[in-house]
Amino acid sequence: MLHVGINGFGTIGKRVADAVRVQPDMTVAGVAKRSPNFEATIAVDRDYGLYAAGEDGADPFASAGLDTAGTVRDLVEASDVVVDATPGGVGETNAALYADYDTPAIFQGGESADVADVSFNARANYDTAVGADTARVVSCNTTGLSRLFAPLQDAYGIEKARVTLVRRGGDPGQTGRGPINDTLPDPVEIPSHHGPDVQTVFPDLAIDTMGMKVPTTQMHTHSVNVTLESEPTAAAVRDLLSAESRLFLIPETLGIDGAGKLKEYTRDAGRPRGDVWENCIWAESVTAEDRDLYLFQAIHQEADVVPENIDAVRALSERTASAEQSIRRTDAALGVGR
Ligand code: NAD
Structure with a gap:
């Protein structure tokens, strides 16, 4: 023990x-x-x-x-x-x-x-x-990106990743954080510090990131574009990602349109504190165009x-x-x- x-x-x-x-x-x-x-x-x-x-x-x-x-x-x-x-x-x-x-x-x-x-x-x-x-x-964001990039790198190779991170303003208990009524480029410098942090896990990965902060405490949302070294179909990528226990592909039939319903779903399921340990990837968002892959994922910052x-x-x-x-x-x- x-x-x-x-x-x-x-x-x-x-x-x-x-x-x-x-x-x-x-x-x-x-x-x-x-x-x-x-x-x-x-x-x-x-x-x-x-x-x-x-x-x-x-x-x-x-x-x-x-x-x-x-x-x-x-x-x-x-x-x-x-x-x-x-x-x-x-x-x-x-x-x-x-x-x-x-x-x-x-x-x-x-x-x-x-x-x-x-x-x-x-x-x-x-x-x-x-x-x-x-x-x-x-960090929560780097964990979410690393879990996604590892299988993509293994299966197809990654030429370059570009991610916009739409970040929650603070955790629910952080009453002093914000913004409470604005949408901020944060940090305003491009690329943001998130890419170099991902490179502490994937030293050779080409990645550019941009950050924003918005008035929510629920989850972060990533808008992801990865140029792969090969050309899989969107269905093949969905199959690959579904096989990962810490990636949850949200089926369209669940009717989950954002972090609010994701958190509600995990509370209904009886998860402690409504925690979402997995990356939540909208299955319909997984799109392949030539070697470019696109998707949206939500990351529960307190739990992943x-x-x-x-x-x-x-x-x-x-x-x-x-x-x-x-x-x-x-x-x-x-x-x-x-
Ligand atoms: P927190 O403020 O919620 O908790 C920190 C705790 O440490 C508090 O209970 C505080 O009283 C205590 N503390 C303060 N100084 C201490 C000391 N000298 N010795 C022992 N305890 C002390 O912070 P958190 O959100 O849990 O973040 C902790 C770490 O995890 C940070 O590095 C943060 O960046 C990282 N992290 C946070 C999140 C998130 O969303 N909250 C996500 C991923 C990683």
């Missing part, structure tokens, strides 16, 4: 902890937090073992009536692997702590790529993280990196035979692709 510590128990950390909890080969060693907010009470309700990440120890939790099991140092020492899910840029400041205890660590996409030995996506480059000391699970974190834990710990085995195990335990 792998003991997994989670440092940072917010949007991503709480989902990773719940995902660890249902894996047959992992258990939650504990979660570390700074503030005694509502998420801290959830950690206690779930019996995760709450550790204080603040510099002044357990004080903020004690005054809020929450018992702690120790400090973040105790958690790192007790863990086989740590998942750092602190806000972007904070993970980097924790790297020395993990190194002090020789505890393999996973960082998130808000960190710069040089925080870790490898930038990780299970479908694209699982093997590069096997036995590494550290890995960075790439969660299965990838679980696979990264297995890769660092070297306890699983292959990417396929880890992906299958993660998906079966969580319910991905069902």
Whole structure:
């Protein structure tokens, strides 16, 4: 049984902890937090073992009536692997702590790529993280693009990818984010930083990206054009993508016209928090014209990196035979692709 510590128990950390909890080969060693907010009470309700990440120890939790099991140092020492899910840029400041205890660590996409030995996506480059000391699970957008490009690259070769990312303004709990009534080129510089991030996973991929921000908290939407090295039919591409457990081709018959209905669908299905772990590709949008492929996909920013974190834990710990085995195990335990 792998003991997994989670440092940072917010949007991503709480989902990773719940995902660890249902894996047959992992258990939650504990979660570390700074503030005694509502998420801290959830950690206690779930019996995760709450550790204080603040510099002044357990004080903020004690005054809020929450018992702690120790400090973040105790958690790192007790863990086989740590998942750092602190806000972007904070993970980097924790790297020395993990190194002090020789505890393999996973960082998130808000960190710069040089925080870790490898930038990780299970479908694209699982093997590069096997036995590494550290890995960075790439951002929600880069995860969504990597899952799509890996099978296209394997089957047809990619000459060049061009993507416009229409990004949600903030997560539902991020009350201070926006815009609330505008459509922003964001970043206004072209190409955006997303392409170089994808190249941390696919170093040789030619890709240009443009970003926008819009007033929704639901999901990101990608408008994708890939020039392939061969000329498959749209039907062949649909078959290829449908065979991937983390790609969901939305059938026309479901009547799902956007992220709102996608989230409603997963809530109706009883998914925890209405999470959509898979890329959601509109099947009718998959269009092939000569070597150019076009499609739209929606990415649930709070959820798609969660299965990838679980696979990264297995890769660092070297306890699983292959990417396929880890992906299958993660998906079966969580319910991905069902
Ligand atoms: P969040 O703000 O929701 O959660 C961060 C948590 O870390 C909070 O509970 C906060 O109290 C805690 N924290 C703050 N400083 C800490 C410290 N020094 N030690 C321990 N805990 C501390 O952030 P998030 O959205 O979960 O993002 C975490 C990481 O995941 C970032 O790198 C982000 O870029 C990345 N990410 C976020 C999303 C998303 O859409 N939310 C998607 C993919 C990747």
